[in-house]
Amino acid sequence: MDDRLLAIQDLHTQFRTSDGVVHAVDGIDFDVRRGETVCIVGESGSGKTVTSESITKIIQMPPGAIPEGAIAFRDLETVRELADAFPTAVFDVADDSPADLAAGDDDQFVVVEERDGDEIARGYVDVVRAPPAALRHIRGGDIAHVFQNPQSALDPVYTVGWQIVEAIQLHEDVSKTDARDRAIDLLDRVGIPDAADRFDDHPHEFSGGMKQRVIIAMALASDPDLLIADEPTTALDVTIQAQILDLLKEIQRDLDMAILFITHDLGVVAEIADRVVVMYAGKVMERGDVFDVFETPAHPYTRALLECLPGRGDRMLSIGGSLPSVTDPPEGCRFADRCPHAVDDCVAGDQPPLHAVDGSDQRVSCVYYGEGYDETTVQTGFAAAREGATADGTTRVDGGDPPTSAETRANGRSRSEGDR
Ligand SMILES: Nc1ncnc2c1ncn2[C@@H]1O[C@H](COP(=O)(O)OP(=O)(O)OP(=O)(O)O)[C@@H](O)[C@H]1O
Numbered sequence: 557m558d559d560r561l562l563a564i565q566d567l568h569t570q571f572r573t574s575d576g577v578v579h580a581v582d583g584i585d586f587d588v589r590r591g592e593t594v595c596i597v598g599e600s601g602s603g604k605t606v607t608s609e610s611i612t613k614i615i616q617m618p619p620g621a622i623p624e625g626a627i628a629f630r631d632l633e634t635v636r637e638l639a640d641a642f643p644t645a646v647f648d649v650a651d652d653s654p655a656d657l658a659a660g661d662d663d664q665f666v667v668v669e670e671r672d673g674d675e676i677a678r679g680y681v682d683v684v685r686a687p688p689a690a691l692r693h694i695r696g697g698d699i700a701h702v703f704q705n706p707q708s709a710l711d712p713v714y715t716v717g718w719q720i721v722e723a724i725q726l727h728e729d730v731s732k733t734d735a736r737d738r739a740i741d742l743l744d745r746v747g748i749p750d751a752a753d754r755f756d757d758h759p760h761e762f763s764g765g766m767k768q769r770v771i772i773a774m775a776l777a778s779d780p781d782l783l784i785a786d787e788p789t790t791a792l793d794v795t796i797q798a799q800i801l802d803l804l805k806e807i808q809r810d811l812d813m814a815i816l817f818i819t820h821d822l823g824v825v826a827e828i829a830d831r832v833v834v835m836y837a838g839k840v841m842e843r844g845d846v847f848d849v850f851e852t853p854a855h856p857y858t859r860a861l862l863e864c865l866p867g868r869g870d871r872m873l874s875i876g877g878s879l880p881s882v883t884d885p886p887e888g889c890r891f892a893d894r895c896p897h898a899v900d901d902c903v904a905g906d907q908p909p910l911h912a913v914d915g916s917d918q919r920v921s922c923v924y925y926g927e928g929y930d931e932t933t934v935q936t937g938f939a940a941a942r943e944g945a946t947a948d949g950t951t952r953v954d955g956g957d958p959p960t961s962a963e964t965r966a967n968g969r970s971r972s973e974g975d976r
């Protein structure tokens with residue numbers, strides 16, 4: 557069964573600037589299944605936020621544009637509603653392969669399989685092609701966003717209760733009294749003590765962590781299938797961060813909602829992700845099940861990120877170097893310039909294709925996993941390999957322990973707990 561809720565295919569998001577075209581997201585693929593948590597992780601500027609904001613097209617266009625790619629949102633109810641509201645936008649296909657998606661006409665964005673009277677067996681909405689009216693239906697309804705700074709997401713002038721009531725009434729035709737009751741339930745649901753009493757308080761009467769809980773309550777108002785959270789805990793202190801992560805896990809379990817979580821912190825990834833997408837300079841370097849990626853990080857960049865985690869190994873690593881130019885991206889692998897294993901093939905052509913690792917779902921964009929290469933060469937400690945490379949000009953393949961499964965478990969999750 558295809559349980560994908562969101563399928564991103566060859567997404568390109570660019571910005572026109574006076575310095576040239578910024579290739580912020582440069583051809584990425586990944587999907588989010590129903591009810592799971594996918595984390596996008598990567599350094600500052602790698603394209604995480606632009607990816608997440610492309611999904612509901614809340615990026616400013618212009619200067620932004622999505623010249624290529626498709627974002628398939630596969631919620632049956634939404635497909636039905638949009639097919640009714642925009643009958644001429646329906647694109648019938650027998651089989652929903654990516655090729656069909658790409659072949660869709662520009663104004664045909666509701667893709668259905670088998671249209672039998674009102675019955676739509678399966679289908680998806682291509683967010684990239686959807687017009688503003690259809691996007692309004694999806695945004696804040698089927699897909700809700702939670703941003704980093706709770707301060708700016710709340711209006712200081714209105715009570716928090718009223719702001720949640722407004723979010724509820726935006727998506728549902730309910731009376732003020734019913735909406736008020738639901739708002740209080742939501743505040744209670746996200747762990748605001750004495751929710752009924754806090755309803756009439758203004759945002760400034762809430763702490764940062766409590767404000768973020770209010771934002772999450774607003775996001776839940778429309779009962780979304782997908783919650784996109786962009787660094788939602790970064791502005792909060794560590795204990796509050798942990799509480800918000802716990803809250804998100806709990807809500808997800810109860811509401812069976814998928815979460816796309818953006819972070820630069822692999823500790824957070826270990827805490828909440830089912831699957832992880834590692835981005836670098838607008839490309840996906842690696843993706844897969846969080847346990848596979850933590851236990852057998854395949855890409856040298858992922859290894860480097862893991863070695864940067866405090867408490868892993870005895871050295872604190874700084875990767876060194878900086879992201880390549882986003883206006884004039886280099887040939888080959890975007891990470892080649894900082895990679896101790898880079899060879900000629902790494903600096904030619906496009907970013908390497910995503911190769912399978914060990915027959916699992918894990919995929920890695922690295923030439924060493926292609927034909928004619930020995931992948932064990934890059935399965936070594938990043939810091940050790942770099943030291944080897946700088947000491948004698950060659951890459952050393954020994955030394956540097958990969959993170960163990962015990963360490964991954966110590967970070968809070970275990971495959972055997974069956975908590976997914
Ligand atoms: N409106 C814009 N105009 C021009 N360039 C932009 C715009 N928005 C983003 N970019 C560029 O796109 C690239 C990706 O930015 P993005 O915000 O997605 O990174 P990020 O991975 O979310 O980083 P961070 O961890 O700092 O939030 C960066 O080079 C950024 O400068």
Ligand code: NI
Nearest residue numbers: 604605606786
């Ligand atoms: Ni960001």
